[in-house]
Amino acid sequence: MAAPILALRGVNKSFGPIDVLHDITLEVRAGEVLCLLGDNGAGKSTLIKIMSGVHQPSSGTIEMDGTSVSLPTPRAASEKGIATVHQFGGTFPLMSIGRSFFVGVEPTRGFGPFKVYDRNRANDIAVKAVRDFGITRIDDGDRLVGGLSGGERQSLAIARAVHFGARVLILDEPTAALGVKQATHVLRIVNEAKRRGLAVIFITHQVMHAMAVGDHFAVLIRGAVAADFHKGEKTREEITDLMAGGASMASLEAEIESYMNSHGGHPPPPAQ
Amino acid sequence: MSRTFSFGALARRPEAGAALGLFAVLIFFAIFGGVTFLKPSGMASWLNVAANLGVIAIPLGLLMIAGELDISVGAMVPFGAMTVSVISGHYGLPIWMGIAAALSFGVIVGLVNGFLVIRTAVPSLIVTLGTLFAVQGVVLGLTVLITKSTSVALKTEGVAKVMFGDFVLGGQMQVMVLWWLGLTALYVFFVHLSPFGNWVFAMGGDKVSARNAGIPTERLTMVLFVLSSTSAAFVGMCQAILYNSAQVAGGQSFIFNAIISVVVGGVLLTGGFGSVIGIFFGTITFAIVTQGIYYTDFDRNWSSLIIGVLLLGAVLMNNTFRKMALSYAPKKGGK
Numbered sequence: 391m392a393a394p395i396l397a398l399r400g401v402n403k404s405f406g407p408i409d410v411l412h413d414i415t416l417e418v419r420a421g422e423v424l425c426l427l428g429d430n431g432a433g434k435s436t437l438i439k440i441m442s443g444v445h446q447p448s449s450g451t452i453e454m455d456g457t458s459v460s461l462p463t464p465r466a467a468s469e470k471g472i473a474t475v476h477q478f479g480g481t482f483p484l485m486s487i488g489r490s491f492f493v494g495v496e497p498t499r500g501f502g503p504f505k506v507y508d509r510n511r512a513n514d515i516a517v518k519a520v521r522d523f524g525i526t527r528i529d530d531g532d533r534l535v536g537g538l539s540g541g542e543r544q545s546l547a548i549a550r551a552v553h554f555g556a557r558v559l560i561l562d563e564p565t566a567a568l569g570v571k572q573a574t575h576v577l578r579i580v581n582e583a584k585r586r587g588l589a590v591i592f593i594t595h596q597v598m599h600a601m602a603v604g605d606h607f608a609v610l611i612r613g614a615v616a617a618d619f620h621k622g623e624k625t626r627e628e629i630t631d632l633m634a635g636g637a638s639m640a641s642l643e644a645e646i647e648s649y650m651n652s653h654g655g656h657p658p659p660p661a662q
Numbered sequence: 663m664s665r666t667f668s669f670g671a672l673a674r675r676p677e678a679g680a681a682l683g684l685f686a687v688l689i690f691f692a693i694f695g696g697v698t699f700l701k702p703s704g705m706a707s708w709l710n711v712a713a714n715l716g717v718i719a720i721p722l723g724l725l726m727i728a729g730e731l732d733i734s735v736g737a738m739v740p741f742g743a744m745t746v747s748v749i750s751g752h753y754g755l756p757i758w759m760g761i762a763a764a765l766s767f768g769v770i771v772g773l774v775n776g777f778l779v780i781r782t783a784v785p786s787l788i789v790t791l792g793t794l795f796a797v798q799g800v801v802l803g804l805t806v807l808i809t810k811s812t813s814v815a816l817k818t819e820g821v822a823k824v825m826f827g828d829f830v831l832g833g834q835m836q837v838m839v840l841w842w843l844g845l846t847a848l849y850v851f852f853v854h855l856s857p858f859g860n861w862v863f864a865m866g867g868d869k870v871s872a873r874n875a876g877i878p879t880e881r882l883t884m885v886l887f888v889l890s891s892t893s894a895a896f897v898g899m900c901q902a903i904l905y906n907s908a909q910v911a912g913g914q915s916f917i918f919n920a921i922i923s924v925v926v927g928g929v930l931l932t933g934g935f936g937s938v939i940g941i942f943f944g945t946i947t948f949a950i951v952t953q954g955i956y957y958t959d960f961d962r963n964w965s966s967l968i969i970g971v972l973l974l975g976a977v978l979m980n981n982t983f984r985k986m987a988l989s990y991a992p993k994k995g996g997k
């Protein structure tokens with residue numbers, strides 16, 4: 391089998407006295423979606439910040455295509471093809487779609503000192519890139535990014551990363567703030583990125599979303615990989631239980647059900 | 663993907679509010695003051711004010727679009743004026759030396775401002791508040807030390823006088839008006855047509871993302887601070903050459919007036935949104951309000967009230983237009 395595009399080997403991370411990540415070993419391959427699951431505070435964001443050059447591991451190594459690399463800055467990571475899309479997608483809400491798509495690499499026309507920003511070309515390329523991902527509602531590159539829906543913004547950010555040659559796409563809770571329909575959009579785009587051969591690292595704590603696109607799952611509990619398995623190896627209930635740190639969701643559900651049966655269909659009062 | 667003209671598209675531009683504000687002010691003064699202020703003789707009065715203010719307001723507005731602020735311009739105007747007057751007036755050295763020194767000090771203070779803002783996490787309002795007072799102190803202290811006076815005379819002749827401190831077109835309009843128009847055209851090119859403008863907007867939108875996208879945010883910050891303080895020194899220098907003298911005081915009014923022009927011009931105070939043309943309109947609007955009052959029967963003490971109302975009105979209107987631009991979506995095309 392080909393070497394994984396990106397791999398972490400025995401990565402630890404502490405902030406001063408606080409140990410956040412313990413001995414993390416993970417791999418992600420081309421055309422594969424790795425779902426990173428875990429409760430709030432489990433260390434998911436810290437882990438992807440190490441993969442995107444924001445933090446440096448305290449110990450352990452990062453490998454790309456089988457060779458050890460260092461990612462001293464986010465810029466270094468993005469030059470190596472690791473793109474991170476944050477929860478709210480577009481980061482420049484008051485810029486047009488075309489302008490924000492090409493921030494830092496603006497297309498120009500003309501010569502020498504008279505080079506001007508080629509708005510039509512930027513708009514056309516940006517709009518085409520998102521439309522190729524199936525977001526056909528975007529057809530005017532002059533629209534401001536802030537006016538797009540959450541799902542559209544995510545899609546634009548993903549399309550942008552792919553357009554500029556990303557090989558690894560890191561999505562930090564892209565569906566957390568979205569409604570059902572918008573989340574479906576984003577999941578469809580994750581699938582499209584995977585179909586194009588990208589390695590996708592998808593963070594969520596919605597098991598349904600993970601199951602919809604994931605090939606490979608890693609559950610993080612208090613900074614350690616508690617489980618690492620492939621599609622079809624565990625049921626939804628088992629994954630939910632794992633994420634809850636072992637406290638069985640099924641037994642909780644059974645508890646609620648029996649309460650309701652004995653209280654004429656009323657759910658138990660909320661715990662204080 | 664139609665790119666045809668439409669009023670909707672015009673209303674979504676950052677300068678939409680500024681254009682409307684200018685229009686309203688023109689109507690107001692045409693009604694209460696007659697159209698004299700739109701005749702060539704009347705125009706010179708507010709064009710001169712707008713030009714001196716506008717040369718400073720545009721780079722200040724760019725800083726604000728980039729998410730920074732520079733209030734030290736208020737000290738750079740007298741600094742520029744005093745530098746050229748002390749060197750070429752008091753010491754009698756060639757005028758070009760005075761001009762070069764005034765502009766160099768502008769560059770240096772801009773570099774200091776930029777450096778402090780980049781290296782410390784202190785907001786640029788505080789950094790430039792510090793340099794505002796520091797430069798004011800230097801100007802007053804050095805001037806009194808060197809010349810034993812707070813006002814220095816300067817006599818300029820020849821090319822320098824014609825280029826920087828003369829009147830044109832019949833003797834009422836300052837040559838600064840031409841500088842202002844030329845510089846505005848240059849700024850429009852660099853900010854809205856060249857690719858660099860995009861960097862300024864990206865920086866004001868989200869500095870970290872802009873840096874990660876490969877934009878040299880620190881160098882750009884330096885350049886913008888150098889532009890604003892050098893522009894202020896330039897205006898001071900030209901005023902000294904025009905009026906044949908320089909005073910240590912004065913210049914502070916430029917701080918508020920320039921910020922008002924920028925905000926009326928549609929620049930978002932928190933950065934990331936605005937336009938050079940908007941600032942241009944905002945500056946003219948401000949100048950017409952302060953000068954137009956002389957053509958009406960109102961006591962001129964009322965002009966501050968008008969400016970205050972104008973500022974609040976402009977901010978509200980600009981917010982509305984920005985919301986319109988944000989929520990704008992073209993009619994659903996074919997799926």
Ligand SMILES: Nc1ncnc2c1ncn2[C@@H]1O[C@H](COP(=O)(O)OP(=O)(O)O)[C@@H](O)[C@H]1O
Pocket residue numbers: 405408410428429430431432433434435436437
């Ligand atoms: N810069 C930091 N300094 C100290 N502690 C941190 C820092 N970043 C994260 N942590 C801690 O690491 C733990 C994991 O955080 P995080 O990675 O954000 O979790 P998740 O994204 O899974 O919710 C938390 O307890 C958090 O307080």
Ligand SMILES: [Mg+2]
Pocket residue numbers: 434435
């Ligand atoms: Mg997180």
